[in-house]
Amino acid sequence: MRILVIEDERKVASFIKHGLEEERYIVETTSDGISGLEMAMNNQYDGIVLDIMLPGKDGFTLLSELRDAGISTPVLMLTARGTTEDRVQGLDLGADDYLPKPFSFEELAARLRAILRRSSPEKSTKLRCGDLELDTVSHLAFRFGKEIELTTKEYALLEYLIRNRNRILSRSTITQHVWKHNFDPESNIIDVYIKRLRSKVDREGAKPLIQSIRGVGYRIREIANEE
Numbered sequence: 001m002r003i004l005v006i007e008d009e010r011k012v013a014s015f016i017k018h019g020l021e022e023e024r025y026i027v028e029t030t031s032d033g034i035s036g037l038e039m040a041m042n043n044q045y046d047g048i049v050l051d052i053m054l055p056g057k058d059g060f061t062l063l064s065e066l067r068d069a070g071i072s073t074p075v076l077m078l079t080a081r082g083t084t085e086d087r088v089q090g091l092d093l094g095a096d097d098y099l100p101k102p103f104s105f106e107e108l109a110a111r112l113r114a115i116l117r118r119s120s121p122e123k124s125t126k127l128r129c130g131d132l133e134l135d136t137v138s139h140l141a142f143r144f145g146k147e148i149e150l151t152t153k154e155y156a157l158l159e160y161l162i163r164n165r166n167r168i169l170s171r172s173t174i175t176q177h178v179w180k181h182n183f184d185p186e187s188n189i190i191d192v193y194i195k196r197l198r199s200k201v202d203r204e205g206a207k208p209l210i211q212s213i214r215g216v217g218y219r220i221r222e223i224a225n226e227e
Contacts, residue, residue, distance in 0.1 A: 006036035033057025067094040130222040
């Protein structure tokens, strides 16, 4: 899943980014409200970690502008000011949760998982596609009850496919969501990772789940059609 962290304290931002990447999230950071708003408006994120005290544009203003623009991305607000008034204001503006500083990474990660579950049609911490299962807390994958060893990027790609199962996803959409850059038509990185996933997920005579749509992209289905 792709997370935007908007935090001007470098040590805090680095602490959050490092921790979330260890949890297999794709993480982007920025240190001011103006660039944070631009990134949130122009990119697709699964969640946003937003500090209140920011240069350029404070977190309350940023959040208000996001919600006014119809962007409903889940937001976890951070602040060194843990007053009731701040919490009420943030929640009234559309924040999904509120975490005062200092905080433990374990609590931040748990609160982020909770708001992501609430915003998703899938309320469980388990994602399934046929006999394939992903645990979004441990970030482990299983098929036929056997663990599948995945790299961070392989897991992120597989989770994105499953969360959008039965939908055809273009290479550009996958690149922007799982990688942090725009699609390069000359690159075959998506095809390489899809091939790796297939070798791990669709193996040992199992019915293939990952399907190629020629000229368009990929999708995952409970039983893929013949290509």
